[in-house]
Amino acid sequence: MDKPRLWTRDFISIAITNFLVFTTFFYLLVTLPIYTLQELHGAKTEAGLITTVFLIASILTRPFAGKWIEKAGKYVVFISSLIVLFAASALYFIPQSLIGLLFLRFFHGIGFGMATTATGAIVADLIPESRKGEGMGYYGLTLNLAMAIGPFLGLTVIQQTATSLMFSINACCAFFALVAGLFVKLPKKTFMPEREIERKTSMKIGDYLERSAIPVSLVSAFFGLIYSGIISFVSLYAKEQNLVEAASYFFVVYAVVLLISRPFTGKWFDIFGANLIIYPAILCFAVGTFLLSVSNTSLLFLASAALIGVGWGTVFPSFQTIAIQVAPPKKRALATATFLSIYDFGFGIGSFIFGIAAANIDYGSIYFYCSFLIIIGIGVYYLLHGRLSSHSIVKKVKKEVA
Template identity: 85%
Template sequence: MDKPRLWTRDFISIAITNFLVFTAFFYLLVTLPIYAIQKLHGDESEAGLITTVFLIASILTRLFAGKWFEKAEKHVVFISSLLVLFTASILYFIPQSLTGLLILRFFHGIGFGMATTSTGAIVADLIPESRKGEGMGYYGLTLNLAMAIGPFLGLTVMQQTGTNVMFIINVFCALFALVAGLLVKLPKKASMPEKVIERKTNMKFGGYLENSAIPVSLVSAFFGMIYSGIISFVSIYAKEQSLVEAGGYFFVVYAVVLLISRPFTGKWYDLFGANIIIYPAILCFGVGTFLLSISNTSLLFLTSAAFIGVGWGTMFPSFQTIAIQVAPPKKKTLATATFLTIYDFGFGIGSFIFGIAAAKFNHGTLYFYCSFLIIIGIGIYYLLHGRKPSHSIVKS
């Protein structure tokens, strides 16, 4: 019997849309802090707030996105989110102050929260049930590619051109994402508004979160706080260390190592369980952060990127997999939303805290202390999940 088709026009279009949305996200994530400091004369705490405000808007939007799916078709919410992203991208030419930029970032974050929630819901409808794992694996690669291309493109453009070109490219990313999104057509059954099954429960805040996924989500949020300081400020740190060219290749090395290691770490996770793969990954993440803190050559700087790529590139999908596996079969989608919401909260808070701390300490010192926080995180993981036997995971 032939397998149902995976690589349909709709699946390819939604994958391209997701890639462009996240490319623009990472593109601005590494360039806007530099823009805020150099062009708008802000300090590093304000630069960190640029990311925090964006993610707060995204988190709040994601919490209520499920309700919007109940009242409107997924495709309507999806296209609306891409229109918000496109509009926000055009408006980046206007703000001449940090206050104006922060307001725009909040508006942009609303679109991002809508888009990432709706793309995740739509791609689940488009992938045949018998090829879910394969399809989601390919779909997840779009995020990995965006993680490499976005920062590299952003830093290269800032170094060789200027902010106007930087914002023009951002507009084109949003425009092409909208065009790709318009090509997506959902099956009729997937386009219908979802029924409200438990209205009383969903009216409570607890209805927005899956309790079983909260512990490992808190672990991911803790490490996400540290990771946010790396990804948001590594370009500024590279400039401080006179490693500007290496700074542009940091994310390329990171992503290449991540893509090479992902097939192996994924198989080891399935064969030996989460703990066997996560503890070494945390150590790699800690070693990479420590090497980053003492980087004074391009070789050391890029070596740190390789360790961080293996470490974080293994930790994050493993934590997300745990969050899904521990949830009851009917709560897998809610568990995913819970994981991403709590993680985004940690990432956003971490970026702000790191920005404040960077105003008093140099980045190398902060990365040095962060490497020890990562080691402490081993104990946090053990207490919240690592001590649980593998048979405690709920199988779908």
């Protein structure tokens, strides 16, 4: 019996759209702090705030985006979000002050929150049920590729060209994301009964958060807080250490190692359970961050990227898998939304906190202290989830499915 097609025009289009949306996110994540300091003459604290405002807008938008999807439909919210993203990207030429840039970042974050919610809902409909795991795996790779290409492109452009070209490239990526999105067609679905629609549109906390996923989501937020300092300021740190050329390749090495290691770590997670994978990965993350704090050569700098890629590249998807596993089958989509929203909150707050810290101490010291915070994170993980047996989780899932 032939497998149902996975690589349809619609799936390829939504994958390209997701790739371009996240490429612009990571592209601006590493360039705007530099732009804020050099062009707007802002403080290091304000450079961190640029990311925080964006993610807060995204977090606040997601619950409402889910409601908009139920009322207006996935495609309407999807295309609307891409229009907002393109409009925001086209407006980066205008702000000449930090306040203006912050307002624009908030507006941009609204579009990002809408887009990430809608694309996740649409791709789940486009992938055949019998190939769901395979399809989501390929779809997830678009984020990993964006994580490498976005920062590499951004740092290369800002080091060698004017900021006008930097913003032009960003606007072009947003435009092509919109074009790719227009090629997506959703499969026809049967409409829900009126009673079901009323129940789904009620305003209850359970509509927005899955309680079983909250503990591991809080763990992810703790580590996300730390990781935000690494990804948001590594370009500035590289400049401080006279490693500007190596900075562009930091994210390439990070993503390549992540892509190579993920298939193996994913299988080991299934075979040996979460704890035997997560604890070594956290240690690897800590060692990589420590090496980053003492990097004075390109080799050491890129070695830290490889270790962080293996460590964080294993920890984050493992936490997300746990969030899905512990939730009842019917609430796994909500568990995913809960996980990402809480994680984004930690990431956004971290960017602001490390921006304040950078105003008082150098980036190397920040990364040094971060490596010890990651070690403390082992205890946080143990208390909130690690002490639970992975076997009990599997039994719980099997019982719920039965």
